[in-house]
Amino acid sequence: MANPVLVEMLRGDRVESRHRGSIAVARPDGGLAFAIGEVHRPIYPRSAIKAIQCLPAIETGAADRFGFGDAEIALACASHSGTDRHVAVAASMLAKAGLDASALGCGSHEPISAAAARSLMKAGHEPSALHNNCSGKHAAMLATAVHMGEPVVDYLRPNHPVQVRIAGALEDLTGARLGQDRVGVDGCSAPNWAIPLANLARAFARLVTGEGVEAGRSQAAQRILRACWAEPELVAGPERLDTTLMTRFNGQLFTKTGAEGVYCGAIPARGLGFALKIDDGGKRASELVVKALIARLLPRAEDLAADEVVPNWRGIAAARLRCASPLLEGLGVASF
Amino acid sequence: MANPVLVEMLRGDRVESRHRGSIAVARPDGGLAFAIGEVHRPIYPRSAIKAIQCLPAIETGAADRFGFGDAEIALACASHSGTDRHVAVAASMLAKAGLDASALGCGSHEPISAAAARSLMKAGHEPSALHNNCSGKHAAMLATAVHMGEPVVDYLRPNHPVQVRIAGALEDLTGARLGQDRVGVDGCSAPNWAIPLANLARAFARLVTGEGVEAGRSQAAQRILRACWAEPELVAGPERLDTTLMTRFNGQLFTKTGAEGVYCGAIPARGLGFALKIDDGGKRASELVVKALIARLLPRAEDLAADEVVPNWRGIAAARLRCASPLLEGLGVASF
Numbered sequence A, B: 001m002a003n004p005v006l007v008e009m010l011r012g013d014r015v016e017s018r019h020r021g022s023i024a025v026a027r028p029d030g031g032l033a034f035a036i037g038e039v040h041r042p043i044y045p046r047s048a049i050k051a052i053q054c055l056p057a058i059e060t061g062a063a064d065r066f067g068f069g070d071a072e073i074a075l076a077c078a079s080h081s082g083t084d085r086h087v088a089v090a091a092s093m094l095a096k097a098g099l100d101a102s103a104l105g106c107g108s109h110e111p112i113s114a115a116a117a118r119s120l121m122k123a124g125h126e127p128s129a130l131h132n133n134c135s136g137k138h139a140a141m142l143a144t145a146v147h148m149g150e151p152v153v154d155y156l157r158p159n160h161p162v163q164v165r166i167a168g169a170l171e172d173l174t175g176a177r178l179g180q181d182r183v184g185v186d187g188c189s190a191p192n193w194a195i196p197l198a199n200l201a202r203a204f205a206r207l208v209t210g211e212g213v214e215a216g217r218s219q220a221a222q223r224i225l226r227a228c229w230a231e232p233e234l235v236a237g238p239e240r241l242d243t244t245l246m247t248r249f250n251g252q253l254f255t256k257t258g259a260e261g262v263y264c265g266a267i268p269a270r271g272l273g274f275a276l277k278i279d280d281g282g283k284r285a286s287e288l289v290v291k292a293l294i295a296r297l298l299p300r301a302e303d304l305a306a307d308e309v310v311p312n313w314r315g316i317a318a319a320r321l322r323c324a325s326p327l328l329e330g331l332g333v334a335s336f
Helices: A046-053 A055-059 A070-076 A084-096 A113-123 A135-147 A161-174 A197-209 A215-230 A241-248 A282-298 A325-333 B046-053 B056-057 B070-076 B084-096 B114-122 B135-147 B162-172 B197-209 B215-230 B241-248 B282-298 B325-333
Strands: A005-011 A016-024 A033-034 A183-185 A191-193 A254-258 A262-267 A272-278 A308-310 A319-323 B003-011 B014-026 B032-036 B182-186 B192-193 B253-257 B262-267 B270-277 B308-309 B317-323
Touching: A005 A282, A005 A325, A016 A197, A016 A282, A033 A197, A033 A325, A046 A055, A046 A135, A046 A161, A046 A197, A046 A254, A046 A262, A055 A070, A055 A161, A055 A215, A055 B241, A070 A084, A070 A135, A070 A215, A070 A308, A070 B270, A084 A135, A113 A161, A113 B114, A113 B241, A135 A161, A161 A191, A161 A197, A191 A325, A191 B262, A197 A215, A197 A254, A197 A262, A197 A272, A197 A319, A241 A254, A241 A282, A254 A282, A262 A282, A272 A282, A282 A319, A282 A325, A282 B197, A319 A325, B003 B197, B003 B282, B003 B325, B014 B197, B014 B282, B032 B197, B032 B325, B046 B135, B046 B162, B046 B215, B046 B253, B046 B262, B056 B070, B056 B135, B070 B084, B070 B135, B070 B215, B135 B162, B162 B192, B162 B197, B197 B215, B197 B253, B197 B262, B197 B270, B215 B253, B241 B253, B241 B282, B253 B282, B262 B282, B282 B325, B317 B325
Parallel strands: none
Antiparallel strands: A005 A016, A005 A319, A016 A033, A016 A272, A183 A191, A254 A262, A262 A272, A308 A319, B003 B014, B003 B317, B014 B032, B014 B270, B182 B192, B253 B262, B262 B270, B308 B317
């Protein structure tokens, strides 16, 4: 069974391309408030679970030991844009743990921020692992290993204590059992675990409400959320969707994007978590869908449901992205 | 009815993302040698039809009048990488027609070639319309208007004689009727016409064989093919798939990519044309599919059917792209 079409790209009055996918909205007890498409097949959440991957850094006391404040914790949850500030915070996290960039196992890529990439290039510098959008997450993993007296050199091994603790937090919040058949290697070389959307949605509902979560973990989760809301620019970057959304709906909404068309998040006041994946991995579609979902879940967010103009090279509105009927009808009749 | 899954991306041993789409392989008389998915619904071929859009520049005598050789004709058929040579040929086409870059209506974007983009940036220059991957096509359109004594300022208007001649060539070769309900605006602001894959495949079979084509048009088509085979680097650029394929299978294979997951081409010795589109517009999938198709259609091309490793930021083979069962099974039983 094919997942339904969630997003259509139109050129002229004709559908040019279409994106299929699935969405789950869940309560902390795992009850589904909304589902479209296949939500029980494990998918790789990629970077969308960085806030959960950050929990052990708080719970072990590593963050306190090394004096990590909101900035460091927000960056640990980030797919950051590689601006000077992102890089500086990542470097300071490593320095506080007595390490430097050479400890990072995430590999290097150009800053996501075009402006940052341009100024790096103009200065004649190559991008380093600090510019990798995951460097904050890796710095938090490394700091945790240092704090616990564990080896740092192989911190990305799936059975390294750092990764075992993360898998434990994921199992606790998602309710999914993460056997070795679930593990893949992420773009940043960290283990990533395949988990159904229904379980991911439940995990984010638990993360933000604390319902069904042990007190220490719930407090760690609240500290993480406060950090992301205090520093939304550090979770992504200028003009990036997570930053825009968490700046506008500060304290009301948590969101996090992941590669290959994943989006996760939660609305604490509603007690709802959500998770979605576009089948083909298309980011333009995952972003349109998460905005349409939030428009339906949050008050005064209706404008997020608008079609998106896709301008061509001369700025002409040659194409646009819109939510497809199965998504509109599904959201229309949903009783959240 | 959903089109079948043609390409899967795997992470670990698990399918992470999937791309659906359709393929048509046709003979010059329009008979289908192979079809998978929906091939009778009109789709925008985008840049995949540039060789057909180039026909009037030859047929009107504009190319002869302005002394366009293989380089200029290949660039007119190109989605080029914006290297110094691409830009120089585009500029010389305009100069030969008494124009300059200010006549181009395609808009500007950074060179597709990362190296060219980098050196432009280092020199402190902004990209111009000459760097637009379509600048050769636009220069040929403009030269045709000049040659015919037609206004140049509005050459992108769908009912401008330049565009009417192109639509006529498309109707002739595809056998499709292109009413006003079929027109959209391309990324480069030129009109683009929605045409079914079955008709596009037939058009490319006719283009390379000349079967069913009036003699003057057939000669123009042969001149275009010879130009692309003489200058495959000008049709795309270093390390781009069209250039790689037409360098390796010079004289045996014509291919041309288009935006939003389109690929068209033909194999003259087999008398077959092909056209494919990935539903979601994914280029990684259209490229994998066209290679698998060519592996089946050309001798000594089996290596093109291999899976494609997707390395992560540290160079680890974290993921790979493979042809999905419906495509493998379809190609396996096809009798070309």
